[in-house]
Amino acid sequence: MMKDLTNPPIDRIDGRMKVTGGAQYFADFDLPNTAYCVIVGSEIARGSIASLDTKKALGAPGVLGVFTHQNMPPIPGWDAPVGGEADGPAPKPKTEETYRILSSPKILFDGQPIAIVVADTFERATYAASLVKATYTKQPTRTDLHKHVSDGVAPKGAEGGNYLRGKADAYQTAPVTLEANYTIPVEVHNPMELHGILAHWTAANTLMIYAKTQGVNATQQAMAQAFKLDPKNIHVHTEFMGGGFGMGLRTWPQETAVVAIARKINRPLKLVVSRSQMFTLVGHRPYTVQTINMGADRDGKLIGIAHAATAETASYEDFTEATVNMTKFMYACPNVSTRYRLVRLDRSVPIWMRGPGEATGAFALESAMDEMAHKLNLDPIEFRLRNYTETDPEHNRPYSSKHLKEAYQRGAEAIGWKNRKNEPGSVREGDWLIGYGMSTGTFNAFRWEASARILLKADGSLTIQSAVTDIGPGTGTALTMIAHNVLGVPVDRIKVEYGDTSLPKAPTQGGSAIVSAVGSAVYDACTAIKTELAGLALRAGGPLAGQQADELTLADGVLSVEKEPKKKVAVSDLMQANNLTVLDKTKDSKGGPELGKYSMYSFSVHFVQVRVNPQTGVVRVTKAVSVADSGRIVSPKTAASQMIGGVAGGIGMALTEEAIIDHRFGRFVNNNLADYHVAVHADVPAIETIMIDKPDPIINPMGAKGMGEIALIGFAGAVANAVFNATGQRVRDLPITPDKVMQKLA
Amino acid sequence: MNQHEHTGGESASADSSRRSFLKQSSALAALVLTPPTAMAAADQGLDEKMAAAFEQMPLQVNVNGTAHRLSIEPRVTLLDLLREQLHLTGTKKGCDHGQCGACTVHVDGARVNACLTLAMTTEGSTVTTIEGLADGGPTGALHPMQAAFIKHDGFQCGYCTPGQIMSAVACIREGHANSPDEVREYMSGNICRCGAYANIVDAIMDVKKGGAKV
Known part of the structure; x- marks a missing residue:
């Protein structure tokens, strides 16, 4: 337990970036020769595509390709790309249907992508997308939950089926009873930032992705599965995310499709979906x-x-x-x-x-x-x-x-x-x-598992590194406070690097779990540094030799004996005396069995x-x-x-x-x-x-x-x-x- | 003042429709094509591609103190011009339909939705974006509204923030920040899905009461 936690209300560490327009979200990255794509959605909710005319779109100015189920580049790991949830990319429970984007003429929901149009500018892709024409063979459509409640099935997994404690019908015998029905409609996350992806194959099997994801490691894993690549060859960056509220908890099929098409056209490719597509392509709260x-x-x-x-x-x-x-x-x-x-x-x-x-x-x-x-x-x-x-x-x-x-x-x-x-x-x-x-x-x-790296330099500055993405709650600010509390480094000397797969692995931001998970890793790594500093000070010939480790406090770059504050040593002096320019600790952290x-x-x-x-x-x-x-x-x-x-x-x-x-x-x-x-x-x-x-x-x-x-x-x-x-x-x-x-x- | 010139295609007269324009032999001479060749090309739908080369219009606009001479397609919105061509990505796209306010910028001092503003309509205008709001540039002194947003934590994910700040500055300049309720009314075109509204109102009222020039 952190015994001496102080928590003054500090300003958000990325505030300046956010108020000056300096914060870069995925669509803000500028790669030379970037192409743009626009998704054409199905106009029916159930049936199949009878005909698809892409000729006019292909002839439109600046068009680099129109991708449909007839010419979609192969995605070698198609059985895996639906993964990427908070708890890892586990295969989804099988239902009778499967949905593989642009893989067949079958339509399973309104707005389902039927074509992805690629052009050299956003305007040209948008115009060409309007030229794609489809006809359909419609089937009866079931979208009204109220009409089909009796078709309910018990899902597999922890949340499926029934729970019982005591007697199921005990409420009926109570003196006062109540029966009431409640309805929640479809609600849509609608973060202000539109969903999308910027994908760039930097070499034949090397991929750079700027994503709108709540977890860069999860996106990396999902793409590694989809394209049968070593995750090390996939670099995912999401330092800033314009809100998620859950819609970024998985890798969506259109992200995988964009990555596949980017490889085919051999150019960086950017997708920014429309606001109306936010209602159909990135999930919702279920009715x-x-x-x-x-x-x-x-x-x-x-x-x-x-x-x-x-x-x-x-x-x-x-x-x-x-x-x-x-x-x-x-x-x-x-x-x-x-x-x-x-x-x-x-x-x-x-x-x-x-x-x-x-x-x-x-x-x-x-x-x-x-x-x-x-x-x-x-x-x-x-x-x-x-x-x-x-x-x-x-x-x-x-x-x-x-x-x-x-x-x-x-x-x-x-x-x-x-x-x-x-x-x-x-x-x-x-x-x-x-x-x-x-x-x-x-x-x-x-208390999920996470890792973090702490670098304490002899000049008194500290860097926190973790792959975790900050979707808005202030993760970086909270991690700063934790490091400040353990090592006494002033908050303005602490820098946080996050939202990138080059950094120590962290869970997807979700489930209100990040301060607990990543914060613990930061705590553990800072504590390891504190222990090392104490060891240097206390050892024979050290400046605080003869004192006890648990009597030491660390504040504002000075290690001192709590009850005898005159016995002290500056951390920078201690590090220099030991020829250390930096103390560097990475810790994996997870809860013990007592939890x-x-x-x-x-x-x-x-x-x-x-x-x-x-x-x-x-x-x-x-x-x-x-x-x-x-x-x-x-x-x-x-x-x-x-x-x-x-x-x-x-x-x-x-x-x-x-x-x-x-x-x-x-x-x-x-x-x-x-x-x-x-x-x-x-x-x-x-x-x-x-x-x-x-x-x-x-x-x-x-x-x-x-x-x-x-x-x-x-x-x-x-x-x-x-x-x-x-x-x-x-x-x-x-x-x-x-x-x-x-x-x-x- | 800096002069930036962006090269693009030659400009065409605005009243030339795509196909009739293409079929004028005088224009086609520039493409070193004989008229029969061009007509055959048009039949194959290639006229769209050739026409594209002529669909650029000249635009002179001052953005954040920099005079730009541009050549753009007339259908380009101010938002996409700022983001994709001038690389001023502080202005955000949230809906592209004028419904969310994330793209709010100032055109000749008035707040507008850049997504609903065709870039061509800013000919001769002065555009200010979040990058140009503070005199000190990206590392210098902040505008009082930017500082107030930090002080009151008027954001979370930060995506709507440039639009909120541009709108908030205009809200005070317009004289619409005389009470929290008036601010709520006149800021309601700027959606914040993280829900920082209460802090944003505090930030605006703080700047208004502080009396700093905005």
Whole structure:
């Protein structure tokens, strides 16, 4: 454990690069002779290409090639390129269908690439792409989950099938019961940066890739498999990524195709997809329907919960997520059953989106908790406290740390929970009904394996190296704080090099796990340097000979004896005296077996105040307080930003975000940022963030747990609960748009 | 002021449609082709490729204090001109449809979406991008708005940031930064998916209250 962690709120280390336009994202790299490509998408969702006319496109100015299933260059490792997820490029579960980009005339989803047009400029590629004409043989299209819920299959793997603790039907016998159905629509990550890739074969079997990926090592591995290359010959660079939110957790088929075509045309090739293609080519949060059955006694003790979720996936790949998991361990309930099913539709495959399935599940569970509290005439916080658990009821083991009671209390104070009336619809200000709502969020706290290299120079400067990509949370800033805390090097003397496969291997940025994983590696490598410095100082003839190692402190480049500060030596002098210009340590770090004795989760509580206009159905979030119980906060400033970002995402999830499919055609009708409404400035109020900031004694030396997911998980439920408190009406289908509110109020 | 000249094809008169232009023998003389050869080429669809050589238009525009004499296709947007030809990649493409604000730049002092601005319409104009906002250049002093974004952590991934900053500067210059709510309204064309809005509003109000010249 890091005993002397100090965490002043330092500015983001890459701030200057970001405010001056100096930060280079993949599409900003300028390689001589770069060609541009544009993807032509299918206009049907199911069937096959009957004819494809590329002649006009080939004749258009500047066109270097038009690639279709008829002339796509071979990709030798086609059976492997779907890999690249956070936990490694494992083969996907087999379904009846397979999808290999531009490999056959078969169409499995709307927008599926049918041609990639390559030209010497972006404008020319775009124009030529408009000249590609296809005709199709259509087949009946299945895209509406509601119509096909009964086709659900239990997926393979940890998230598939059923879970049971106690009796599955115990809720039915409870004095107070609840049954409710909840719907989450398709939501789309829509990071501001468009997806794409810049691929350059620098030699016959040597590849340079500028990618939009959350993990350069994962992209390297996926391309190595696809092209049967030694990973050492593939260099992937993603120092800056313009947001991911999960869409960069895998290597997408079009990335592999661009790499193959770049090899064929023997030029660097850049793909930047259109915003509408962001809806079909890089995943989405799956449409999910859920049913919660809940039973409680009249004292507010839960007797049973049954949680069933059915989510869409593609016909060609099973995508699973942990939608029902929170229900298994969140409350002290003796009887819990969960059921998770997938329905394979004619849609492109989903991918984890911030908070992923846990956010979907938390909306249902925490809405149901609010509904039950109302039935019991209990304050929703009091109801949760009556079912609070200090140990994990799913695994019968302690939590590594849990300070959720304190989080409830501090959040309630900050939002002014005492102003909330338990009787819904009872507070009005002018034209507006006022309501308060809250919800809990939780997500696994992981300790993945990672490595990092630390270079401490005799001039007092320090460099941190790790392949990890910073997609926005402030990874580099957090790593700087950790190195600063261990070695006492001032933060302005610390440089972080990251986002490149030439650096020590790190996991994909996802799962709120990076500070824990890479931070631990930085901690371990810094500690090794500290130990070496102490050894040099303490050895016979050394400047601090005769002292004890555990009495030494290291701050501002000076090693001293804690209780006798006059006994000291400057690190630079110590290194020079030993003819050292640099101390260089690389450490692999992973948790020990003791981690398995605990359940490790981060927790959050979200509080909101909403105004609902009963004349228009408009809902406005007017106050938001988010409390994080995520262990020790390593970098307070960037951590607070993550939390406010979760609120903005949560407001979108709760009130506006919905990708709407016209099921006659299996196609989105609002696949752009004018019609798919993410939260904008006007939707987001001032936000208060509260950090419990108590170290987790188990998970890693910093005591830090993750917070990227918990910032969002539960927020939509808090809004739905506040809308109920304001109006007495319960909206169970997200987003809570004015039409739904008006329908309820009518 | 620097003079930069970019070579491209000769400019053609704007009213020449592609095919009628190609079929004028006087123009074709420049290609050392006899008219019958050219006509045969047109029949084979090669006219598109030949026409391309004539589809460049002259453009004079000042970008960040540098006068450029360019020759560009008329369909090129200001955004793609900045990024792909002038290599000013600080201005970002987020939607290419004027829906997200990531490409916000100043044209003659007014904020515009560079993706919705055909580059040809900036003839004779002065364009300022994020790279040209601060007097001190990339390593010198920051513009007060850039400094405020760092101070208030008004970004996460940083991709929308150049557009937010250009828009924020214009928001104050326009007189639309008199309250947090007014800022939220007048900044709503700039989407931040990371959700740094609260900090961005703080940064803008801080600059406004500080009274520094923006």
